[in-house]
Amino acid sequence: MSKVIAITGASAGIGRATALALAQRGSSLALCARRGDVLDAVGEEVRRLGGQVLVVAADVSHEADMDRFVARTVEHFGRLDVMICNAGFGIYGTIDQIAAADMRRLIDVNYMGTYHAARAALPVFRRQAAGHVVIISSIVGKRGVPYVGAYAATKFAQVGLAECLRAELVGTDIHVTVVYPISTETEFFQVMTRESGHATRAAGPRQSAERVADAIARAIERPTPEVYPYRLAKWLAIVNAVAPGLSDRLVKRWGRKPM
Secondary structure, X not given: OOOEXXXXXXXXXXXXXXXXXXXXXXXXXXXXXXOHHHHHHHHHHHHHOOOOEEEEEOOOOOHHHHHHHHHHHHHHHOOOOEXXXXXXXXXXXXXXXXXXXXXXXXXXXXXXXXXXXXXXXHHHHHHHOOXXXXXXXXXXXXXXXXXXXXXXXXHHHHHHHHHHHHHHOOOOOEEEEEEOOOOEEOOHHHHHXXXXXXXXXXXXXXXXXXXXXXXXXXXXXXXXXXXXXXXXXXXXXXXXXXXXXXXXXXXXXXXXXXX
C-alpha cells in the first residue's frame, strides 16, 4: 500500500495504532496531534518500522492548522491520497449534566475537527481526481447510549457530514468511509474520566486499537462506505432502525452506567 496518508489525533489510541499498521504496509504518513512530544515518539516508532513520516503539531479545531497540515504534507510527499479524521474526545453525563461550554468543546474537536481536516484535503483530492476521506466515528454515531449523549451527538454529526459528502462524490474516484468502533482499549476512557470528573462502566464487548487499525487499513486498500471493526455491532444499528423501542431497552441494559 504505497499511499500518502494523513492522520489526525495520531499521538495515541486508534490514531497511533493505525499509523503503525499503515507503516508496516508501506504507506508514507503525515501525522498530527496537539501533543508534539508524544507525536514525535510515534514518528520514531514509524521510522523504526521503515516508514517515511512527517510529524506536524496541530490542533484540528483550528482551520488554519488543518490547511497548514495538508499543505506541508503535499509539499513533503508531493501528494495526499487519504485523510483519516480521527481526533476526538468524550465527556460523560446526562444531557442536563453536560455544560454548554463542554458541548461546544466536543463540537469543536470531534465535529469541526473532522470538517476542517476533510475540507482541507478535498481540494487536493479534486485536483488529483482521486482521494479518500476516512472518518473515525463510533457505534454511538449510529445508536446513542446512556451517559454519552453529548459525545454521541458529535458522532452522529460526523456521519451526516460523511453521508452527504459521499453522495456528492458519487461517480468520482474520491471515496468516503465511516468507521464505527465499539469501546476500544485506549487512553480514551482515562481522558473521558478526567474531563468528566467521574467514571462510568459498561457491560458490553470491547476491542483493541490494533483491531480497529487493521479494519481501517483494509478499508483503504478496498474502499467501502462503512466499516464495523466489531462486526456484530452492525446489528445494533439495524435493530435501532427497525425497532427503536427495543433498542432503547437494550442500550439501557448494556450501555454505560455511572460508577
